[in-house]
Amino acid sequence: MSATLRAVPAPELARQLPAGLKLRIGPFVVSMVGRDRLLADCLQSHYPDYPLALPGSFPDARLHLLDQPWWHRLLGRPRHICLEDELSFTNFPPAALLAHIEWSMNWCIASRANWFLMLHAAVLARDEGAIIMPGVPGAGKSTLSAYLMHRGWRLFSDEFTLLTPGTLELKPFPRLIPLKNDSIEVIKAAVPEAEFGPQIPGTRKGRVSHVKPTGEHLRRMHEGAQPRLVVFPRYQAGAATELTELPKSACFAELTQNAFNYVLLGQQAFEMLADLTDRVQSYRLVYSDLAEANQALQGALRAAA
Amino acid sequence: MTKQPPEPNWIADPTARLVWRQWGDAHFAFDPRSHQTHFLNTLAVEVVDLLDERPLTLAGIHRALIDRHEVEDDDEGLLEAIESSLNVLEHLGIILSHHAS
Numbered sequence: 129m130s131a132t133l134r135a136v137p138a139p140e141l142a143r144q145l146p147a148g149l150k151l152r153i154g155p156f157v158v159s160m161v162g163r164d165r166l167l168a169d170c171l172q173s174h175y176p177d178y179p180l181a182l183p184g185s186f187p188d189a190r191l192h193l194l195d196q197p198w199w200h201r202l203l204g205r206p207r208h209i210c211l212e213d214e215l216s217f218t219n220f221p222p223a224a225l226l227a228h229i230e231w232s233m234n235w236c237i238a239s240r241a242n243w244f245l246m247l248h249a250a251v252l253a254r255d256e257g258a259i260i261m262p263g264v265p266g267a268g269k270s271t272l273s274a275y276l277m278h279r280g281w282r283l284f285s286d287e288f289t290l291l292t293p294g295t296l297e298l299k300p301f302p303r304l305i306p307l308k309n310d311s312i313e314v315i316k317a318a319v320p321e322a323e324f325g326p327q328i329p330g331t332r333k334g335r336v337s338h339v340k341p342t343g344e345h346l347r348r349m350h351e352g353a354q355p356r357l358v359v360f361p362r363y364q365a366g367a368a369t370e371l372t373e374l375p376k377s378a379c380f381a382e383l384t385q386n387a388f389n390y391v392l393l394g395q396q397a398f399e400m401l402a403d404l405t406d407r408v409q410s411y412r413l414v415y416s417d418l419a420e421a422n423q424a425l426q427g428a429l430r431a432a433a
Numbered sequence: 434m435t436k437q438p439p440e441p442n443w444i445a446d447p448t449a450r451l452v453w454r455q456w457g458d459a460h461f462a463f464d465p466r467s468h469q470t471h472f473l474n475t476l477a478v479e480v481v482d483l484l485d486e487r488p489l490t491l492a493g494i495h496r497a498l499i500d501r502h503e504v505e506d507d508d509e510g511l512l513e514a515i516e517s518s519l520n521v522l523e524h525l526g527i528i529l530s531h532h533a534s
Contacts, residue, residue: 375456375457375459376456376457377456377457377458377459377461380454380456380461381459381461381472384470391468391469392468394463394465394468395452395463395465395468398452398454398461398463398470399452402454402461405456
């Protein structure tokens with residue numbers, strides 16, 4: 129196991145960041161660049177258990193927090209993150225840095241990692257195999273993922289499914305989970321041990337706070353898993369937990385609508401999703417109680433294994 | 434007295450080279466030219482299958498389906514359903530129509 133960011137002393141981190149500090153996040157290498165103490169503090173606080181990439185690794189994404197003259201703070205000017213082109217990709221108040229690092233990383237991976245078939249879906253795994261949970265924003269993917277990763281499931285991602293061509297192996301891409309608005313309090317109540325980042329108000333998604341994956345999820349992020357279930361979750365306040373089997377044709381049709389790069393990959397993506405559909409059991413899950421949803425998913429996974 | 438235009442012949446577009454998958458009555462066709470995925474019912478698939486073999490008119494498709502399924506020709510709705518399928522399949526670029534000169 130390679131060293132993690134936690135092992136890098138603060139002076140060394142400050143020395144490396146202007147040239148770029150490379151972290152391994154799932155199958156990707158992300159280079160963080162910036163002179164500002166703000167970036168160093170953010171990384172030390174929220175990414176301490178991510179491994180350092182090997183020297184010489186080629187970065188899949190490069191995120192550069194632009195320098196800012198000190199007096200810009202007095203004027204309330206925003207901070208900027210640039211990608212490789214050194215043009216402002218996103219701007220934000222300093223307190224929202226973590227959210228914008230994560231969103232910038234999402235954009236880089238979603239638009240570049242076309243050696244995977246990428247679905248907009250959460251993935252979690254147990255010994256029996258993995259469950260893929262596609263869903264539109266608001267379906268409850270992130271909330272359910274944040275709960276399950278503290279209840280014996282291994283977090284692969286709360287919104288990126290990475291499917292390997294040929295084997296259909298799922299690759300972990302464990303990240304901080306951005307909970308929005310009331311979901312923050314839901315998880316704080318249901319998972320008292322969950323470790324949260326700061327609350328960031330006023331983002332385009334409302335109030336956001338990130339839940340950290342524990343070190344165990346990151347230590348095992350090189351271990352893939354085979355898909356066993358595709359479950360389309362939908363949170364509905366007050367609803368009884370209901371897991372309904374879905375016809376394969378409906379599963380396939382919905383999966384084709386959930387891929388970031390389905391049209392780009394063409395026939396390969398069509399055949400991968402068809403093979404995935406043949407291989408898994410698929411369900412719709414309506415839930416309001418996280419513990420009951422967990423029990424239902426565990427039961428379905430055991431039955432499918 | 435005006436002369437009726439001849440009924441068009443329908444043919445499967447030979448450039449389509451569709452890739453098919455089926456679950457029950459649901460058929461999915463991937464078109465490598467457009468990277469589009471089409472969801473088709475069994476009637477549409479049977480029409481494409483017939484037109485893959487040879488060009489046919491609407492009446493010819495109707496007759497061929499009746500023969501294939503060994504049923505009586507007593508349902509007017511079938512002709513309309515075939516015509517509707519032909520329009521969809523032409524719109525998707527899976528079949529072509531042409532009038533005999």
